[in-house]
Amino acid sequence: MKFALALLALVATVSAGKIELPNFGRGQLHNDIQDFIDLIDTDKVINIFLQYVAEDAEVKDAIAFLESDEFKGLVVNVEHMSEVKTLMDYIHHAGIDIYQIVNLLNDFLKLGHLTPPDFTQRVHKQLTGGVRGLVDDILAVLPKDELNDLYEKKLKSSPEFAKFVDQLKSDNFQQIVNKVYANPTFQKLLKRADEAGIDLELIKNLLKVLWGIDVPPRPSRFHVRRF
Template sequence: MVDFEAIPEVINLFNYLQKEGIDIYFLINEINKALGIKELEPPISHAYSTIGKRTGGIAGFFRDISKVLPFDDYIHIYVQKLKTSPSFVRYINQLKSNNFQQIVNKVYKIKSFQIILDGLKSSGVNTRIVADIMFIVLGITVPASYQDYTYLARTIDDDLLDFLGLIPIEKYNEILLTYLSEDKKVQNAFLYLFTAEFHDQLRAVEALKEFQAFTIYLQKAVLNVIDYIQTFHKAIGMEEYVPPKVDSTFKSQVGVQKIGDGITGMLNDLYDILPLKEIDDLYEEKLQTSKVFADFIAKLKSPDMQKIIDNLYANKTYKEFILKTRAKGLELQELTKLIARIFGLKFPY
């Protein structure tokens, strides 16, 4: 807000709104007080409050809109105001002006503003719609550098979620719960994840320069693997990851599982219900339609990735980690293969 309010064109817009009967300084200062930042001083000629005062024009427009939710009614009022309200026409012209274009240009250069937008985007908010509306209604364009970002902002996580949509989640959960409740080997392997022994082994692997290279490579390939590791740490009761600088009477309705075969049997059962053709079809479609997915796959198949994998697998500490966890019933390599198959990925092994 401090950066935003420091833009001269923003003050020009505030002064215009104040003159037109919208007590914008009162509204902005209420926000500033809530944030604990310096309040703005309105121009002396406009330093009066119009809140609650019936003014018609822009103020009347906003009151009318607040009572009208249907989109067609909104458009109708918008058109009627353009035809009948000179003050509203002046307001729209102000938003179409070079002054407002400069506001948009300068706001999108503010680092803190971009951080906010990135945070909204990562939370699933469609920030692009604002840029679309400004262009369609006002002819205002978002700066090209950020516009490219917003239109290409679909992440590899978005593409991978499309693969998850193909998975019969209820059947998957049913198989997992069945094994957790009835297969002693799976129970022991699962409990092993929460032991100090496993935590020590995992820390040792994460400290390897080979593992750090693996993590950094995937992170740069736009897969947010660091967040996934953080989540896993939290789930098994470990401290925060430092990235490189059920009911026993549960009865299954899926079919006969290989109870007693441990993690291997569970993974086989989970693999058996994968819609492989649909996954492969979506994989090929993504290669043709999603640049971020195609680039990600290219990085996974690259010689650089293969070298990183080879170095990691050749490391003595990593080999000991695999052997010890396998002895406890954790088939981590097989789990990796299953996850890769879910997403149609072809990891080098």
């Protein structure tokens, strides 16, 4: 539960009527990302998340796992990957205070801080249920077409956003994906997602189409039988 509240606290720190990023960056890339956030009805997303945390046993169980020492170990391993350091340094220099954001989450997980390179109205609704329901209910309130149109527009009109997308399509980021994906703890998360009925193949294809990210094949021992 603490981890869920940590996520909400992070949202609250950048929210005033609607989510903004006043203290987490500067420059064109910061503005580009804010344009995407402005399309989302963040009140609806937050309300859905709050209701799942309060009422859904499966989501509570998933959050409990995110608070476990096992998950904290995964976070530490990922944060210390050289590829992650390279990516975070790029995002930092592009104008997003990614280290400040990550360190806020680390505080809630009681993990050490990472050092940046230059440091010297609630609506009650019927829940679909489960982790799959949480994903589906949030996706249902996102303006997918508008987000996609803005993505295509930004690629053409914003050099900084285009460079950011290039970073996500780079070999460095692919190495991050490969290493995280091979981590046994991450495989357990994927197995739980499988068991919850989340369409991982859809997400995998979406990552490839939008960001050029190739997700490796699942190890056979983690495959869930399909009937």
